[in-house]
Amino acid sequence: MDVFSALANPARRQILAALREGPQPVTELSRSFSIGRPAVSEHLQVLRRVGLVREEPRGRERYYHLDPRPLGEVEAWLETFTHYWTARMQALETLLDREKRQ
Numbered sequence: 001m002d003v004f005s006a007l008a009n010p011a012r013r014q015i016l017a018a019l020r021e022g023p024q025p026v027t028e029l030s031r032s033f034s035i036g037r038p039a040v041s042e043h044l045q046v047l048r049r050v051g052l053v054r055e056e057p058r059g060r061e062r063y064y065h066l067d068p069r070p071l072g073e074v075e076a077w078l079e080t081f082t083h084y085w086t087a088r089m090q091a092l093e094t095l096l097d098r099e100k101r102q
Helices: 003-007 010-019 026-030 037-049 071-101
Strands: 053-058 061-066
Touching (some): 003 010, 003 071, 026 061, 037 061
């Protein structure tokens, strides 16, 4: 599985959003979800495999940390679309300005 596939799941995106607040154990993360702790753990393992989270053992619990570095791949892919839409919007603005002057 790659970063794009991992991000396709809304529960995994929600987990990443929760981890922006700081490291959390599964028990704490699970409180925010309607799915059970085992399902949250499975999603965390997917995120760990693609490098978006890392585990830190603390006593009997494992804390999960957000690692945003793999999101650079997503950002680079999205950047091509940003350039496309910027060019399209500039072309539209030029057309509208031309029509306005006529």
